[in-house]
Amino acid sequence: MSITDQIQKVRSEFSSDLEKLSSDNSVLDKIRIKYLGRKGLVSALFVHMGTVSNEERPKMGQALNALKKDIESEIDAAISSSSDSKNQKLLDVDYTLPGDPINRGSIHPLTLVMEEIKSIFNRLGFSIAYGPEIDSDFYNFEALNIPKHHPARDMQDTFYITDNILLRTHTSDTQIHFMENNNPPVRIIAPGRVYRNEDVSVRSYCLFHQIEGLYVDKKVTFAELKGTLDYFARELFGQNVKTRFRPSYFPFTEPSAEMDVSCIFCKGGGCGICKKTGWLEILGCGMVDPEVYKSVDYDPQKWSGFAFGMGIERMAMLKYGVQDIRLFYSGDVRFLRQF
Numbered sequence: 001m002s003i004t005d006q007i008q009k010v011r012s013e014f015s016s017d018l019e020k021l022s023s024d025n026s027v028l029d030k031i032r033i034k035y036l037g038r039k040g041l042v043s044a045l046f047v048h049m050g051t052v053s054n055e056e057r058p059k060m061g062q063a064l065n066a067l068k069k070d071i072e073s074e075i076d077a078a079i080s081s082s083s084d085s086k087n088q089k090l091l092d093v094d095y096t097l098p099g100d101p102i103n104r105g106s107i108h109p110l111t112l113v114m115e116e117i118k119s120i121f122n123r124l125g126f127s128i129a130y131g132p133e134i135d136s137d138f139y140n141f142e143a144l145n146i147p148k149h150h151p152a153r154d155m156q157d158t159f160y161i162t163d164n165i166l167l168r169t170h171t172s173d174t175q176i177h178f179m180e181n182n183n184p185p186v187r188i189i190a191p192g193r194v195y196r197n198e199d200v201s202v203r204s205y206c207l208f209h210q211i212e213g214l215y216v217d218k219k220v221t222f223a224e225l226k227g228t229l230d231y232f233a234r235e236l237f238g239q240n241v242k243t244r245f246r247p248s249y250f251p252f253t254e255p256s257a258e259m260d261v262s263c264i265f266c267k268g269g270g271c272g273i274c275k276k277t278g279w280l281e282i283l284g285c286g287m288v289d290p291e292v293y294k295s296v297d298y299d300p301q302k303w304s305g306f307a308f309g310m311g312i313e314r315m316a317m318l319k320y321g322v323q324d325i326r327l328f329y330s331g332d333v334r335f336l337r338q339f
């Protein structure tokens with residue numbers, strides 16, 4: 001079929017389609033797409049222009065453009081004369097306008113800090129272990145040298161599900177699970193959610209996140225503990241940060257210490273955030289108590305090691321200068337969008 005015949009055919013097909021329109025206005029957009037769409041009949045004819053001889057091309061081009069114009073104006077005319085408000089709307093749409101912006105999510109600040117801490121310890125050869133959030137008294141307390149009626153239990157307000165099952169109060173339960181199933185040497189960090197039955201305030205929430213670390217090998221020393229955590233603090237808060245260790249007490253480590261970093265806000269000079277001390281407490285640590293090894297059948301004469309634990313919320317609050325812990329759980333996009 002010659003291109004002239006094809007143009008004629010499309011023209012008459014369009015006329016008959018347009019007649020149907022008078023009885024059903026809703027087919028209008030279908031007609032528009034059928035003829036003027038990117039893969040429509042008119043576009044198809046333009047593709048065929050390649051096969052037309054050079055002499056004929058200008059004439060055919062004219063005829064084809066005329067067809068396109070006629071179809072466009074007839075469709076517009078049909079819409080104008082139509083009382084169908086939906087068709088009227090078609091005219092009002094400007095297809096050249098840019099689209100609506102898509103709201104993209106951002107990574108939650110707790111996830112950001114958690115990932116950064118994980119990657120620092122990964123570089124030191126620590127692998128990641130996970131434990132259950134609902135656990136038994138044994139893993140959360142007993143095996144960590146916190147027997148029933150031990151005063152340390154008062155330090156942690158626990159959500160009990162039954163007398164024996166609870167929401168873990170720290171990620172230290174993962175240490176026990178891991179050591180039960182693996183022989184030393186051990187080098188793990190255990191990130192996760194923990195729960196405390198505390199009043200919700202600017203500084204505390206009923207749930208938060210911890211990362212616990214455990215290193216067990218032969219002849220592990222306190223100097224290695226200090227070196228590891230010193231490296232960690234400098235990687236997280238900057239190379240100029242200073243650290244110090246203060247004696248402390250935890251039932252599952254002996255000796256135990258708290259580690260401070262020089263205040264990252266006033267550089268140690270003293271400010272409101274460090275309460276004029278120039279230091280910020282960031283984590284607890286110590287050499288694993290031999291009693292803990294006994295509960296997982298490790299020989300305390302043969303193995304030694306250290307453990308440490310820190311709150312992710314506290315790290316994120318320090319790192320990003322967040323003043324209210326509740327913001328992390330508010331779901332407020334004005335807060336989340338800043339990360």
Ligand SMILES: [Zn+2]
Pocket residue numbers: 263264265266267268269270271272273274275276278279
């Ligand atoms: Zn300060």
